Amino acid sequence: xxxxFPAYLAPLRESLIGKxxxxxxxxxxxxxxxxxxxxxxxxxxxxxxxxxxxxxxxPEPWGQALDTxxxxxxxxxxxxxxxxxxxxxxxxxxxxxxxxxxxxxxxGRYEGIDSRVVDDAADRMVVDEVSLGDYVLAGGEVAxxxxxxxxxxxxxxxxxxxxxxxxxxxxxxxxxxPAYTRPEVWRDRPVPDVxxxxxxxxxxxxxxxxSLRRTLARRPELLSxxxxxxxxxxxxxx
Ligand code: ADE
Numbered sequence: 001x002x003x004x005f006p007a008y009l010a011p012l013r014e015s016l017i018g019k020x021x022x023x024x025x026x027x028x029x030x031x032x033x034x035x036x037x038x039x040x041x042x043x044x045x046x047x048x049x050x051x052x053x054x055x056x057x058x059p060e061p062w063g064q065a066l067d068t069x070x071x072x073x074x075x076x077x078x079x080x081x082x083x084x085x086x087x088x089x090x091x092x093x094x095x096x097x098x099x100x101x102x103x104x105x106x107x108g109r110y111e112g113i114d115s116r117v118v119d120d121a122a123d124r125m126v127v128d129e130v131s132l133g134d135y136v137l138a139g140g141e142v143a144x145x146x147x148x149x150x151x152x153x154x155x156x157x158x159x160x161x162x163x164x165x166x167x168x169x170x171x172x173x174x175x176x177x178p179a180y181t182r183p184e185v186w187r188d189r190p191v192p193d194v195x196x197x198x199x200x201x202x203x204x205x206x207x208x209x210x211s212l213r214r215t216l217a218r219r220p221e222l223l224s225x226x227x228x229x230x231x232x233x234x235x236x237x238x
Contacts, residue, residue: 001105001144002065004044006030008107008141017149020158028148029069033057036064045110054111062106062117070104076125077104081118082143084136086129089147091170093130097147098154105147107140173226175219177210209235 001009009030012018020026034042045055070077078100087093097103104125106113121127132143153159169176180191194206212235215222228236 001029001107001148002031002033002062002069003107003139003141003144004033004109005107005139005141006032008139009144011145012148016158017152020152020155023157025155025157026152031065031069033061033065036061036068048111052111056111057108057113057117059114059117059120062113063120066104066106066117066121070125072124075102077102079104079106079118079121079125079127080144080147081106081108081113081127081129082132082137082140082147083108083112083129084131084134085112086131089130089132089143089150091150091168093128094147094150094154097128097151103151105140105144107144109139172211173222174211174215175222177207177214205231208232212236213238 003009012028012030013021017026017028021028033044037043044057044061046058048054048056066079078097080097080103082105106117118127118129130143130147132146137143154165159165165171167176180195184191184196192206194202197203208231212223212228212232215226216236223236
């Protein structure tokens with residue numbers, strides 16, 4: 001990943017992803033874009049042609065960064081460029097990116113990167129401009145943290161328990177319902193009886209019902225993409 005604030009990406013050395021790096025499951029390289037500047041001020045920005053507020057990132061340092069890190073003569077990474085103008089980042093895209101052997105991330109700052117950088121890169125590698133959501137961050141670094149965490153936990157061996165992917169929110173198109181651990185009663189609030197019943201089919205049905213209810217309440221638009229049977233339809237009609 002390339003950024004003018006490489007220290008922003010330090011959290012990737014912590015926690016689940018950091019452990020995966022320590023165990024050799026993920027290789028992470030963080031590069032300061034300014035090493036590809038050549039003036040005393042190490043300038044990476046300039047004002048936009050055509051006018052308008054703010055500054056854009058100049059193309060030359062980015063071009064050199066990509067040529068150095070991914071020489072045109074060799075294997076190419078898939079380039080992910082976080083931008084609010086990108087396509088939405090989803091769990092489906094996280095799975096798609098998790099299949100790639102090599103991802104490169106270009107973190108823009110200011111009002112973004114000169115558009116020719118993406119056009120030029122796209123001549124030799126797959127480029128995805130990706131948005132985290134409909135809001136504007138100050139730069140791509142936090143978006144990269146999010147994307148790397150979402151993709152990294154899908155890589156083989158990174159999570160101890162593979163089955164936990166299968167129960168993730170969105171893996172069946174629905175939000176995950178509520179979950180509980182010990183104690184059985186806390187502040188007069190008991191855990192739902194069914195979860196203590198040992199009746200696996202009843203527990204699965206209860207979880208499905210809770211997922212459906214929560215999805216209907218919070219993200220009803222997701223339901224149009226999910227195959228619903230009669231039992232599902234009944235819960236949703238309640
Ligand atoms: N950079 C600035 N805002 C962003 C967003 N919403 N998603 C991804 N990258 C961004």
